[in-house]
Amino acid sequence: MQLSPVEAGSLVAIAAAAIAFVAFERFAPYNRGQALFRPGFQVDFVLYNFVQSWVLAVVIGRLIALLDAGTGLSRLGLVSEWPLLLQVTFFVVTHDLYIYLMHRAQHASPFLWRFHEAHHSVPEVDWLSGVRSHPVEILVNQTIEFAPIVLLGASPEVAPVKGAVSAIWGMFIHSNLDVRLGPLRFLVNGPEMHRWHHADQPEAYGRNFATKLAVWDWLFRTAYLPDPRERKAERYGLGYAGFPDGYLRQVIRAFGRGPFSPEPAAETGPSEAA
């Protein structure tokens, strides 16, 4: 397989970012005492991060090629003439709004929660934990992420750049990093908000659904961000027992009998500003 310079550059950027987050987490941790090789590290690193991602990238690529062959849409080149930066921004913002709405639905519906539960099962949230997502969740969300890029005839650089942006931003929001974004927190999502989303603490249930742009949470009144000098997220994971450790059992569980119930307080209560 021959990689284009942009594809190779995107992979290098993702690897460099991973190394940087691991290093930064040692110097400025949000929660002290989290180890690099935390419970579930191997499953996340090898099976979710490499094996599942690679298999699904092939499946999603074929699926989108079929969609394009069936419709011939990409030949219209609807966004081909746009400047590259505008194309990337357009796909980042529109997909991010979709992800916000989908994510909210996953926390409101016990059926959709089945495929989102794995993502919340990590007991110690760090740079790697974002990769733990059920394959059905990835299949749906990444097909919806990349199909428009292909079908609207985006430049060939857009898909690898968008892929790198998603991977690096995903590492950032989950990282165990004590970053304060200041006024940018109303626009950009970061660990200070997303770690609360993963907290098994009732005050944060049904909050902070945004992935890249925090603006959706502020706009739709689902933001929760207390002053980190007074209160921080401390406990993560599912509030119930029974979620298995092994990859295959985690995948199969979504099709079983459960119990499946997102947090009881989802979708209710006032939002709180910093």
Ligand SMILES: [Zn+2]
């Ligand atoms: Zn969630």
Ligand SMILES: [Zn+2]
């Ligand atoms: Zn997450």
